[in-house]
Amino acid sequence: MKIGIPRSLLYYYYYPFWQTLFAELGNEVVVSDPTSGDQLNEGVKESVSEICVPMKVHIGQVLNLLEKGVDLIYIPRFVSIRRGITFCPKFLGLPDMIKNSIAAVRGKILTHEIRAKTDDISAYKNYTIFRDIFRVSKGELKKALEAARQNWLKFRALQQEGYKTEKLLLGEKEKREEGLLKIGVLGYVYNLYDRFINMDFLDRLEELGAKIVTFEMLDGDIVDRFIKNLRKPMFWEFTNRLMAAGYHFINSADIDGIIHITAFGCGPDSILGPFLEIDAGQKNKPFMTLRIDEQTGESHLITRIEAFLDLLKLKKRSDIA
Amino acid sequence: MRVSFPYMGSTIVYGKLLELLGHQVVMPEPPTRKTVDLGVKYSPEFACFPFKVIMGTYLETLERGVELFVTTGGQGPCRAGFYGELHKKIIQNMGYDVDFIVLDPPWRDYEKFFRQILTLKGDNSWFKVAEVIHTVYKMCKSVDIIEKLITTVRAYAGDRAALNRSWRDILTAYSQIETARDVARVEEEALRVIEKYDIKLPPQEKRIRIGIVGEIYVVMEPSINGNIEEILNSLGAETERSLYLSTYIDETIFPWIGRKEKKKLIKKASGYIDLNIGGHARLSVGQIVDFKDRGFDGVIHLKPFACLPELISESMLEKLSADLDMPILSLSIDEQTAEANIMTRLDAFVDFIKYGKAYSKERVSLSV
Numbered sequence: 001m002k003i004g005i006p007r008s009l010l011y012y013y014y015y016p017f018w019q020t021l022f023a024e025l026g027n028e029v030v031v032s033d034p035t036s037g038d039q040l041n042e043g044v045k046e047s048v049s050e051i052c053v054p055m056k057v058h059i060g061q062v063l064n065l066l067e068k069g070v071d072l073i074y075i076p077r078f079v080s081i082r083r084g085i086t087f088c089p090k091f092l093g094l095p096d097m098i099k100n101s102i103a104a105v106r107g108k109i110l111t112h113e114i115r116a117k118t119d120d121i122s123a124y125k126n127y128t129i130f131r132d133i134f135r136v137s138k139g140e141l142k143k144a145l146e147a148a149r150q151n152w153l154k155f156r157a158l159q160q161e162g163y164k165t166e167k168l169l170l171g172e173k174e175k176r177e178e179g180l181l182k183i184g185v186l187g188y189v190y191n192l193y194d195r196f197i198n199m200d201f202l203d204r205l206e207e208l209g210a211k212i213v214t215f216e217m218l219d220g221d222i223v224d225r226f227i228k229n230l231r232k233p234m235f236w237e238f239t240n241r242l243m244a245a246g247y248h249f250i251n252s253a254d255i256d257g258i259i260h261i262t263a264f265g266c267g268p269d270s271i272l273g274p275f276l277e278i279d280a281g282q283k284n285k286p287f288m289t290l291r292i293d294e295q296t297g298e299s300h301l302i303t304r305i306e307a308f309l310d311l312l313k314l315k316k317r318s319d320i321a
Numbered sequence: 322m323r324v325s326f327p328y329m330g331s332t333i334v335y336g337k338l339l340e341l342l343g344h345q346v347v348m349p350e351p352p353t354r355k356t357v358d359l360g361v362k363y364s365p366e367f368a369c370f371p372f373k374v375i376m377g378t379y380l381e382t383l384e385r386g387v388e389l390f391v392t393t394g395g396q397g398p399c400r401a402g403f404y405g406e407l408h409k410k411i412i413q414n415m416g417y418d419v420d421f422i423v424l425d426p427p428w429r430d431y432e433k434f435f436r437q438i439l440t441l442k443g444d445n446s447w448f449k450v451a452e453v454i455h456t457v458y459k460m461c462k463s464v465d466i467i468e469k470l471i472t473t474v475r476a477y478a479g480d481r482a483a484l485n486r487s488w489r490d491i492l493t494a495y496s497q498i499e500t501a502r503d504v505a506r507v508e509e510e511a512l513r514v515i516e517k518y519d520i521k522l523p524p525q526e527k528r529i530r531i532g533i534v535g536e537i538y539v540v541m542e543p544s545i546n547g548n549i550e551e552i553l554n555s556l557g558a559e560t561e562r563s564l565y566l567s568t569y570i571d572e573t574i575f576p577w578i579g580r581k582e583k584k585k586l587i588k589k590a591s592g593y594i595d596l597n598i599g600g601h602a603r604l605s606v607g608q609i610v611d612f613k614d615r616g617f618d619g620v621i622h623l624k625p626f627a628c629l630p631e632l633i634s635e636s637m638l639e640k641l642s643a644d645l646d647m648p649i650l651s652l653s654i655d656e657q658t659a660e661a662n663i664m665t666r667l668d669a670f671v672d673f674i675k676y677g678k679a680y681s682k683e684r685v686s687l688s689v
Contacts, residue, residue: 048636050627050653077596086398092598093633100593100637113596232406232425235398235599265627270367271403278414 001134003110004070006061007032009054009091010078012189013216015169017121017152018074024144025134030070032061035196039064040294046102052263053197053293054190055090055097062098062105072110072133081116081237082227088236088268122149159216166193166202179211181312184249186215186242186276187261191292198261199298201290201305205259208309213255215245222248239268246276250285257286257312259305264293286312323347325387327404328378329371329538333496334461334566339391341453341499343443347387349378351544356381361656363411370625370655371538372404374545379408383417391441394425399599399630401538456501458570463508464495465565467515472561474520475554476529485551487514529674532612534563534605535623536631539654541566546623546654547663553621556671561617563608564601586611593637602630609641609649618674619648621667626655648673 003022005011011018011031022029033039035057043060065073075095078087086092095111110133114126122145130141158173159165167174183205191198192214205212215223226244227233234240242260249255258280262269273289280287288308290301326335328349340346350356352374360377379390395402405423412419422441427434442450471488478484491511498504522528531553539546540562550560571579586607594603609620622638624631635651642649650670652663 048632051632051636052627079596089398089599089602089629089633092398092596093594093602093630096594096596096598097633097636100640231430232394232403235396235402265367267367267369267400267627267629270365270369271400271407273367274365274407274411278410 001027001072002030002070003027004030004032004065004068004073006058006065006073006075007034008058008061008194009094009190012165012169012193013119014121014152016155017148019148020151021144021148022074024147025130025136025141027134030065030068032064032068035060035194037196040196044294048101050265051090052265054188054194054263056294057190057194057197058094059098059102062102066104066108071108073105073108074110077111077113078237079113079115081114081119081121082240083117085227085233085237085240086235088239120149120153122146122152156216160219162217165189165214165216166195169193176212176217177206179206180209181211181256181309181316182213182254183210183309183312184213184245184252184255184258185261186246186249186258188238188242189216191261191263197263197294197296198292199296199301201261201301204302204305205309208306210309213249215241218245218248234268234271236268239272242269243272243275246272247279250276250280250283255285256316257288257308259288259290259308261290261292264291286315323386323388324391325349325379325382325389326391327375328352329375329542333464333492334457334570335391337460337496337498338453338457339441341456342441342445342450344441347382347385349382352378352542353544357656363415365407367627368407369400369628370545371401371536372407373656374538375404376408376411379412383412383419387419389420389422391422391424394423396426401600456498456504458567459501459504460495460498461565461567461570463504464492465567467491467508467511468565469561470512470515472550472554473559474515474518474522475551476557476559477520477522478518478554479520480518481555484515484518487518490514529558529619529671529678530617531558531560531671531674532563532608532617532620533560533623534608534612534620535601535634536625536628537564537569537601539623539625540564541569547658547660549621549623549663549667552664552667553671556668558618558671558674561612563605589614593641594633598630598633600628600630602634605631605634606637606641609647610645613645613647617647618678619650619670621670622649622651624651624653626653626657648677 005018019029039060040057042063043056046059046063047056062073075098077095078091080086095109098105099109112126112129114121116123124142124145127141127145131138155168158168162176164174164176185192192202202212223241223244226247227240234243246258249258260273260276277287290304322344324339324344325347328351332349336346336348356377357374359380360373363380364373364376392405394405405421409421422437424437425434475481475484491514494507494510498507533540541564543550553560568579586604589610590603590607593606597603612620622635624635638649638651650666
């Protein structure tokens with residue numbers, strides 16, 4: 001069978017897992033084309049106007065896969081990958097939304113709930129429906145899941161060693177650039193690594209001489225320990241991770257500044273933002289929020305990054321002097 | 322201690338609860354344009370609208386010397402469960418010296434929950450606490466009955482202004498009750514007052530009934546949703562909401578009471594939303610189907626701008642409307658909402674329903 005995987009949302013975190021899993025089960029894996037203006041416009045047409053841009057991108061990707069003539073489109077329902085913490089409501093209702101707003105996709109969605117204790121999502125119990133769909137035995141499915149897990153763990157280890165996520169997903173290996181300034185970049189994977197919607201934001205930062213640190217490059221323990229110690233963690237998995245990374249950056253002397261990149265209308269970030277902004281201010285750590293949506297202008301983004309980095313350079317020089 | 326709480330729905334309930342427990346209550350005023358502007362100024366830009374309005378009422382009541390705010394937290398995944406924490410952070414960062422009690426579901430932290438309850442209980446005996454809760458609960462149920470009656474008969478009232486005045490008087494009477502017996506007395510009195518208007522309901526097939534579903538705050542709070550029910554009533558349509566105060570209390574405090582109803586709605590929502598995704602999104606969809614099953618003529622879906630869970634339900638309204646053959650209008654409410662916009666759209670919506678009704682009758686009579 002031809003299984004389509006949209007190049008959006010958690011593709012940027014779990015693609016190595018999915019790719020191995022479906023290939024091991026004897027399927028051809030088709031990934032949608034990288035986000036483009038036309039594709040996004042198609043997505044916008046089929047979306048509710050107020051929804052965040054990553055969801056519009058996702059819908060565009062699903063439409064793109066339909067054009068490619070795949071048999072099934074994989075849209076799992078991520079419920080929880082940590083005890084007591086769920087995903088953003090849009091993830092929880094994702095298959096429902098797609099199924100009920102795009103008529104052509106009905107009957108072509110492969111979906112199931114993912115509930116796990118950690119971000120290792122390979123537990124067999126989540127995948128039992130695969131046995132009937134792909135006509136495999138329990139043993140074969142378990143073996144495929146294990147292979148997928150190994151591949152994904154390798155990917156995670158490389159991320160933590162500082163290899164570029166966007167290159168790893170394409171099967172290439174390239175280290176993050178070194179730079180004069182060390183910038184903590186906070187953002188969800190689907191905003192950080194979709195070059196179209198963030199207008200090559202990461203490359204531009206590097207060109208301007210920044211060394212980038214993101215949440216998935218941090219040691220998993222830092223994040224887990226932080227979330228465990230929160231009196232009341234946020235309800236959303238990746239928001240908590242950003243919060244953990246954010247406070248880690250605020251308290252790290254070697255981080256020169258923090259950029260929070262967020263989508264227009266992102267609900268969880270509207271709650272997270274003020275916490276980080278207030279506390280970064282109190283600790284005297286430069287903090288900037290960049291907001292992106294389908295109408296963001298490129299020059300506006302560049303101007304703001306440049307200005308921010310210039311200020312950081314000035315600050316660094318005056319700190320040394 | 323001077324205590325206050327967020328403004329939502331019939332505030333008399335929270336006010337009454339704290340007052341009967343012997344606290345000095347600072348009653349928040351209904352939000353005005355000024356409240357909203359104040360809230361917007363000090364809230365994150367993309368926080369949802371209820372957050373901003375509550376922020377505004379907090380800041381206004383702070384001027385009147387509040388020492389403690391009592392509010393509820395939650396389980397998520399809707400943002401509202403984190404409001405308390407964020408309000409606290411921002412207000413304390415602004416330099417106010419005020420305490421917050423954020424009541425989270427007890428299982429998150431039993432010890433903390435118990436401590437908070439003890440603070441609120443004060444010197445009252447547990448028996449007294451139970452009695453107070455009983456009285457307030459009775460009051461909610463009673464207010465809801467009267468409100469449903471009002472939003473039905475107001476559609477046909479000759480002197481709507483007088484009826485609105487009576488409704489306000491009734492609410493004042495409720496706010497003065499002290500025992501469960503008072504509740505019964507006020508309710509009887511209210512029914513008598515409404516009866517005096519001598520409003521006759523037209524025959525069933527001529528009545529236009531519109532259901533209102535969506536996010537709890539904008540559905541329940543008339544000063545926020547631009548008095549949507551009154552407008553619809555004035556256009557000759559009866560209204561019923563998916564959420565009333567007692568439904569909310571049933572859900573949060575006595576979950577076993579509303580369980581059967583909830584199960585029914587979840588069943589009706591199946592195939593559309595198959596998981597609790599936060600807020601009332603799943604139940605909203607169930608309610609839409611339920612309103613259709615009960616013969617309503619249309620549904621209005623309300624949500625604050627960019628509400629997380631209700632965006633998912635909004636995305637399937639088109640399909641729902643086609644599947645159910647019932648008009649559904651979705652409105653987003655926030656600080657930019659203009660009254661004239663809501664008016665025009667409601668007017669068109671009711672006209673559309675009236676026309677549809679007349680037309681389908683014609684069709685029936687033609688075929689006979």
